[in-house]
Each structure stands twice: as structure tokens, then as C-alpha cells.
Amino acid sequence: MITSLVTGGAGFIGSHVAKHCLNLGHKVIVLDDLSGGFEDHVPQGVEFMEGSINDVELLEALFEKHRFDYVYHLAAYAAEGLSHFIRRFNYNNNLIGSVNLINLSVLYKIKCFVFTSSIAVYGAGQLPMLESMVPQPEDPYGVAKYAVEMDLKAAKHMFGLNSVIFRPHNVYGENQNIGDKYRNVIGIFMNQIMQQKPMTIFGDGEQTRAFSYIDDVAPHIANCVNVPAAYNQVFNVGADKPYTVNELVQVVAKELGVEPKVTHLEARKEVMHAHSEHSKAAGVFGNSKNVSLEEGIAKMAAWAKVVGSRASAEFDNIEIEENLPQGWSKKSMAV
Structure with missing residues (x-):
């Protein structure tokens, strides 16, 4: 075996x-x-x-x-x-x-x-x-x-x-740690909605990712x-089509049946636009139809409703506080 x-x-x-x-x-x-x-x-x-x-x-x-x-x-x-x-x-x-x-x-x-x-x-x-x-x-x-x-x-x-x-x-999808406030924006948004908190966006929300x-x-x-x-x-x-975080907010809120409420935080120093090309993988593993953002978030939302919200765990061993994004320090607790 x-x-x-x-x-x-x-x-x-x-x-x-x-x-x-x-x-x-x-x-x-x-x-x-x-x-x-x-x-x-x-x-x-x-x-x-x-x-x-x-x-x-x-x-x-x-x-x-x-x-x-x-x-x-x-x-x-x-x-x-x-x-x-x-x-x-x-x-x-x-x-x-x-x-x-x-x-x-x-x-x-x-x-x-x-x-x-x-x-x-x-x-x-x-x-x-x-x-x-x-x-x-x-x-x-x-x-x-x-x-x-x-x-x-x-x-x-x-x-x-x-x-x-x-x-x-x-x-993103089922089994994601939605209680982790430092990563996985879709899980963060779902957790915030289930806690009846506004969704937090770093910057203007025009950064793009292919979820x-x-x-x-x-x-x-x-x-x-x-x-x-x-x-x-x-x-x-992964997926081919990039979306802005602002577009993502609308889809997540819709699938969880709420009107989107957003709080904008100070912009992070991050890559603004990121998406990749997948023809090499398609050539080796075969073409496959990607699950659409709406369909995938609907599946994850159904799972999240069963699991429920989780408390955001604090990372206790921050080594450098300088330029730490808003909400990531215990001192600010903005999220």
C-alpha cells in the first residue's frame, strides 16, 4: 500500500x-x-x-x-x-x-x-x-x-x-480557520458578519486577487x-478571474443574507494586484472548470453557518511592532 x-x-x-x-x-x-x-x-x-x-x-x-x-x-x-x-x-x-x-x-x-x-x-x-x-x-x-x-x-x-x-x-472554502484575523479575507469577512461586526478593509478596497x-x-x-x-x-x-476586495464584500454579504457594512482601516504595505496564469497546469493536469466565486462562497457560507463564528486568536509573539497594521496589535484591538 x-x-x-x-x-x-x-x-x-x-x-x-x-x-x-x-x-x-x-x-x-x-x-x-x-x-x-x-x-x-x-x-x-x-x-x-x-x-x-x-x-x-x-x-x-x-x-x-x-x-x-x-x-x-x-x-x-x-x-x-x-x-x-x-x-x-x-x-x-x-x-x-x-x-x-x-x-x-x-x-x-x-x-x-x-x-x-x-x-x-x-x-x-x-x-x-x-x-x-x-x-x-x-x-x-x-x-x-x-x-x-x-x-x-x-x-x-x-x-x-x-x-x-x-x-x-x-x-478559500470549508475548513478554513475563520477565526484567524491575520489571513484569509473571506473567512475574516464571514466571521465578522456572524459576530455582527462591520467588515474591515485595509485601504480603499481596490486591491485585486483571484480567489x-x-x-x-x-x-x-x-x-x-x-x-x-x-x-x-x-x-x-487556482482561479483565473481577479476581483477587487470591494466586489468580494458584496458577494460575501449577499451569500450570508446581510447588507454590507464596511469599516476602512489604514492601508497596509502589500502587493496591490495579484493573479496568475494557469496554462501550464492545464496542460499537465487537464482543463477544469473553476468553481465561480459566487458558487464557492455559497458553499463556504453554508458550512460557516453550521460551524459558527470563532474568536480571533491573538498572535502572542510579535517581534516587531513598528508599522504593524491597524488591528493587529493587542494595544489597538481594532478588529
């Missing part, structure tokens, strides 16, 4: 990838420290281990016991905007933790290492974002993701470790190990 490790499998994308791996007939072991995920998101039928990718002894024991065929690495602290202010935490978790897994994947002769990177590696001013472009990340989150991509290429050159790298973007429903992303990540043409390649994956 094929045995796969899914790190971050109690989180959002990871829990969906674990489910699809099960559907492909894999024996799945999920490793998650529950810092951003929930144990009840782990699919039935997988073996769950609570722990960190920075616990090298635990990783060694797991690799020795299970002799994995594939590693799907989705464990990361993915608050891109916050990464400026938690630089040490970001690199320890998103870079060093990844290297721990790559080392063991080399030592245990893993057949393929599947890594979820991000379009954050591209930075600003490169539209549409193409895999052939030279990445120019503008924040520590993107820097860490690109560093892992380069490390995987080096591991292929030196040790023959195969990998598939995905750069998903602005993914991607989870079912347009997770199946490709799970199945890529069965697609030889995908090996040692990088793929953008």
Missing part, C-alpha cells in the same frame, strides 16, 4: 489534500501541531499525530516507522502580511521546518516531495504571474517559500529527490504524484 505523510493535515488545504489522498487509496498519516488547524478537520480514516515539523526526533521516528512513499508538505504559518513582524518565527517554521522534512526525504528515499508554495514568491508588478518569471518576493513569507523551492531543486540535483511544487493563491475555491486546488495537489509529467515542475494553481 502507498503510504503518505501529510503535514498540516488538520489545517485548511492540508485536510482536503489528506481526504483526496485517502480517496486515491493511500494510507495517510497526518502531522499537525494544531497551531492553526483543528483535529476535527482531520478526515476519518487517517492516522493523526500531533506534533511539529521542528521536532526532528519525532520526524525521524515517523519516517522510520512508516517508510513513506510520498510527503505532502502543507504545514506553514501562512499569514503573509504578518510575516514582516514575526520574521524569526516565520523562518523557523516555514523554512527550517521544511528543511527538516527535505533532509529525511532524502535519507529515506521518498519517491516524491509535494510542496505547497505560494504566489507570494512573485512579488509585485508581474502580471499575470507566470512560472517562467524570476521570483522577487517582497515579504518574509514569500522569501521562505522561494527558499524552500530552491532547496528542493538543489536536493534534486545533488540527491535525485523528486518534487512537485504548487503555487496556489487566495484559496480560488478549495476543490479547484486540493485534488491536483493530491493526484500529482500519479502524473509523471508533473515531477520536478512548478505550477500555479
